[in-house]
Amino acid sequence: MNSVFKYFADIVSGVRSLCAGMRVTGKYFLSPGEIVTEQYPENRATLKMEDRFKGEVIMTHDENNQHNCNGCGICELNCPNGAIEIITKKEADETGKLVRSIDKHVYHLSMCTFCELCIKSCPSNALEWGQNFEHAVFDRSKLTKVLNQPGSTIKKKEAKS
Amino acid sequence: MSKDVIKNIIVKDDEDYIINMGPQHPSTHGVLRLEVCLNGEIVKYVIPHIGYIHRGIEKMCEADTYKQIIHLTDRMDYLSAHMNNEAVCLAVENALQVEVPERVQYIRAILDELNRLASHQLWWSAFGMDLGALTTFFYGLRDREKILAIFEESFGSRLLHSFNTPGGLMHDVHPNFQKHILEFVKYFRKKLPDYKNLLTDNVIFHNRTKGVGVMSPETAIAFGVTGPSGRGSGFACDVRKVAPYGVYDQLDFKQVLYSEGDSFARYQVRMDEMEESLNLLEQLVAKMPSEGDFTAKMKPIIKLPEGEYYERVETARGELGVFIVSKGEKYPYRMRFRSPNFSNLFVLNTLSKGLKIADLVAISGSLDLVLPDIDR
Amino acid sequence: MILDIYSFSTLTGAIDKGLNSAMAPWLATLLEFVIVGVVFLIFYALLGLFLVYLERKVCAVIQNRIGPNRVGKWGLLQTIADLIKLLMKELIPIKNADGFLFNLAPFIVIIASFMAIAALPFAKGLQAMDFNIGIFYVMAVSSLGVIGILLAGWSSNSKYSLIGAMRSGAQIISYELSVGLSLLSIVILSGSMQLSTIVQSQADGWWIFKGHILAFISFVIFLIASTAETNRGPFDLAEAESELTAGFHTEYSGIKFAFFFLAEYMNMFIVAAIGATLFLGGWMPLHIGHWQEFNNIMDYIPSVVWFFGKTFFVIYLIMWFKWTFPRLRIDQLLNLEWKYLLPLSLINTVLIAFIALMGWYF
Structure with missing residues (x-):
């Protein structure tokens, strides 16, 4: 039972x-x-990424097209994957002395693992995170970017008070 | 030889009906290949073949500085990325005898628990899916999204946030960090009954998991099965309790232990750990110093004194050990990881022998394997 | 009776009359066969596509998603786009497969489900063939599909397929018993196997209400067993994608895969339609005993709406099962049938026979 x-x-x-x-x-x-779905391409206009979002490494330029990078190459040394290549050139300054300066800051996005070491190690705070995440391209070579804009110059160091 | 070791012996035969589950298979969670020998529906033996995503992380570590190693460890057990980072950081800090600020220790513990929760949520989702309940996958991921949003806000990335660095953190957490965690704890407490109703109490789920893949404590110890899988067999192996690191010795939490050793016990351990993690998060947020440094003073180039260093932490899957041999240079001479999944995987043959092929899926799901951690 | 204004018998009668007066009777009959065949073929394809769409939408909402929403308004054309994709895909020939059986299997599966819809009463006067053994015919024909599944698994020369096919063979043969017994209870109550008579017998109330709790139990048993018979979750062991990747149709591609896929959804429609017809009154509107006014109001809703409304309700129930429960194991599946469903439905049938004999139903 x-x-x-x-x-x-x-x-x-x-x-x-x-x-x-x-x-x-x-x-x-x-x-x-x-429903939690985000309709991605449609919500592009309202989509706001977090300020700290690691989309890509960018170099900040001010309104005069000037940046902070002096081509020291510390970011290149710190990058674990060889995603950064610094190409320097010799330039004469006002006094006629030849100074090393940045020619091209080449950034291979395809090799970047977003570990933030380049940004943290940069002594002159030239690099920053960009919020763009739409990196899809048809050709891998397009992922190689030059971070300093054409015609940009180094920001003059303000005299420390 | 113990009985379990004898059970693990595999006798091959030319007449065997072999099915290769994987490397591309819906339920192997990655690129694991299981060579399964079947007798009808019954599993005669299972031979796991690994190495499909071997990337040589241990060798790569030998060419990287200690700061650079951190981002590689993320990519081992990608679901408990933070714990992997922390293991290396702790090893380096202990070798250098650096005192890490208290705030950093609290943030690390919070991240540990958040990461553990996120990992367990994903495991819950995938386990349900392994057993054919496809809806669990979306509910689990929906709640995990909330944790990932917290991660994204503070660290900029959702899964592989190389946020630790030897000596502290990369930068300070977002001002809204604590607030959002408390909101999440409240939200997730409300969602947990759904988890219970959908799977934990379900009669089909009970039938599929209870008494399936029973692992005795001896087997767990013999194979080195740690983490929730080991604790489901009554093996008290929680590193947070047995060898506390960080602030874990100052916190009030209990080690979840079940003695049945079957898939359901392993499931229960993880479900209870989720609740423990929620409690821990509340304690940690309450105790966390609101101000302070986010990193200790470290030299720009870290060189470990000559010697051998071992440090272990509790990841979401078990005990992760980091072994560093240093010759006093800025690169480690040798670097090895004792990954929990590697040990957890190889118990599969012992557990699933003589059971149905559907049980094999349930067992491998309950062991919660992450393949990149095994292959490294 | 108001019910007659929605009757399709005037339409079908007019077509029949027109054809017969225009040509020889044998030619008219032949033409009618062709017309019915073509209409069913179109109906079959469209309904199959719609069911796939419906399932995707239902599961999406259950899972807090939106579901297909890109092709057409609300993604309505999504399944048509999928079908075009499947039509254009390569049919991969399998080495060492039994070519003839391999190609035959999808047709057997689809023909079995196609034949079954011939006997369904879609609305008043809209039924291709009103057999006097209608329900028996549907049962017999729809269970032919398992032959196709077994052939598919055997001839693919794949280990996953073979296991899937063997599982499905064991499963369908077992669950046929419970389906049969639960349908038998309604046959006992209505005293006929003819589907039109069964529908007519529910003019004063559906069997699920008239037959007390016992009819409800046999409805539940029918739901469970028919879910298993159509290889749907939580009984989708023949496909069990987490164990057998795709079970018996692992090796199929392109339109042959689409045949299996379509047949699965049409089988679901057929069992839902049978369930709706036998337990929920088919196209019969909701009538309550002698409440003449209420019944008249209900009659204003066309019978075709009633039929499809009930059928889609049952389909929704079956989908709800699938997206909630974990899958059973093969031995538990057979346990459920032989230890629980079969004894319960046997007892149930005996009790129903007793009530029918005593006339204790409404």
Whole structure:
């Protein structure tokens, strides 16, 4: 008799547990307000990434098209993947002395692992995170970028007071 | 030889009906290849073949400075990226005898628990999917999204946030960090009953997991199965308790232990750990110093004194050990990891022998394997 | 009776009359066959595509997603786009496969489900063939599909397919019993196997209400067993994508895969339609005993709406099961049938026979 009772008790408890599960999915079916999907290309205008979002490494330029990078190459040394190449040139300054300065700051996005070491190690705070994340291209060579804009110059160091 | 070791012996035969589950298979969570020998539906033996995404991380570490190593460890167990980072950081800090600011220790512990929660949520989702309940996948990921949003706000990336650095953190957390964590704790407490109703109490789920893949404590110890999988067998192996690091000795939490050793016990351990993590998060946020340095003073180039260093932490999957041999240079001479998944995987044959092929999927799901961590 | 204004028998009768007066009777009959065949073919394809769309939308909302929304308004053309993709895909020939059986299998599966819809009463006067053994015919024909599945698994020469096919063979043969017994209870109550008579017998209330709790139990058993018979979750062991990648149709590609896919959804439609017809009154509007006014109001809703409304309700129930529960294991599946469903439905059938004999139903 006990086993018969157990047989039916099993059925009842089993059905009850199944109903509990169906209540959960039924609840979500009836509340479309819970939908969490983000319609990506459509919400482009309103999509705001976090300020710290690591999209890509960029070099900050001010309104005079000047940047802070003096081509010291510390970021290149610190990069674990060889994603950064610094190409320098020799330039004469006002006094006629030849000074090393940045020609091209080449950044291979395809090799970057977003470890932030270049940005943290830069002594002149020239690099920063960019929030752009739409990096899909048809040709891998397009992922190689030159970070200093054409015609840009080094920001003059303000005299420290 | 113990009984379990004998059970692990594989006898091959030319007549075996071999099925290769993987490397591309929906339920192997990555590129694991299981050579499964079947007798009808019954599994005769399982041979895991690994190495499909071997990237040579240990060798690569030998050419990197200690700061650069951090971002490689993210890519081992990508679901507990922060714990992997922390393991290396702790090893370096202990070798250099650096005192890390208290605030950093609290933030690290918070990240540990958040990461553990995120990992367990993903595991819950994937485990449900392994057993055929596809909806769990979306519910789990929906809640995990909240944690990832917290990560993104503070560290800029969602999964592989190389946020630790020897001596502290890369930068300070976002001002809204604590607020959002408390909001998440509240939100997730509300969602946990759904988890319970969908899987934990479900009669089909009970049938699929109870008594399936029973692992005795001896087997767990013999194979070095740690983490929730080991604790499901009653093996008290929580590194946070047995060898506390960071601020874990100042916190009030209990080690979740179940003695059944079956898939359901392993499931229960993780579900209980989620609740423990929520409690821990509340304690940590309350105790966390609101101001302070986010990094200790470190030399720009870190050189470890000559010697051998070992440090272990509890990741979401078990005990992660970091072994560094230094010759006093800025690169480690040798670097090795004791990854929890590697040990957890090889118990699969012992557990699933003689069971159905569907049980094999349930067992490998309950062991919560992450393949990049095994292959490194 | 108001019910007659929506009857399709005037339309079908007019077509029949027109054809017979225009040509020889044998030619008219042949033409009618062709017309019915073409209409069903179009209906079959469109309904199959719509069901795929519906399932994707339902599961999306259950899972807090939006579902298909890119092709056409609300993604309505998504499945058509998928079909075009499947049509254009390469049919991959399998080395060492049994070519003839391999190509035959999808047709068997699809023909089995196609034949079954011939006997369904879609609305008043809209039924291709009103057999006097209608329900028996549907049961017999729809269970032919398992042959196709077994052939597909065997001839693919793939280990996953073979296991899937063997599972499905064991599963469908077992669950056929429960489906049969639960349908038998309604056959006992209505005293006929003819589908039109069964529908007519529910003119004063549906069997699920008239047959007390027992009819409800047999409805639940029917739902569970028919879900298993159509290889849908939580009984989708033949496909079990986490164990067998795709089960019996692992090796199929292109339109042959689409045949299996379509047949699965049409089988779901057929069992839902059978369930709706037998337990929920088919195209019969909601009638309550002798409440003449209420019944008249209900009659204003066309019978075709009632039929599809009930059918889609049952389809929704089956989808709801699938997206909630984990999959069973093969031995538990057979346990469920032989230890629980079959004894319960046997007892249920005996009790129903008793009530029918005593006339204790409404």
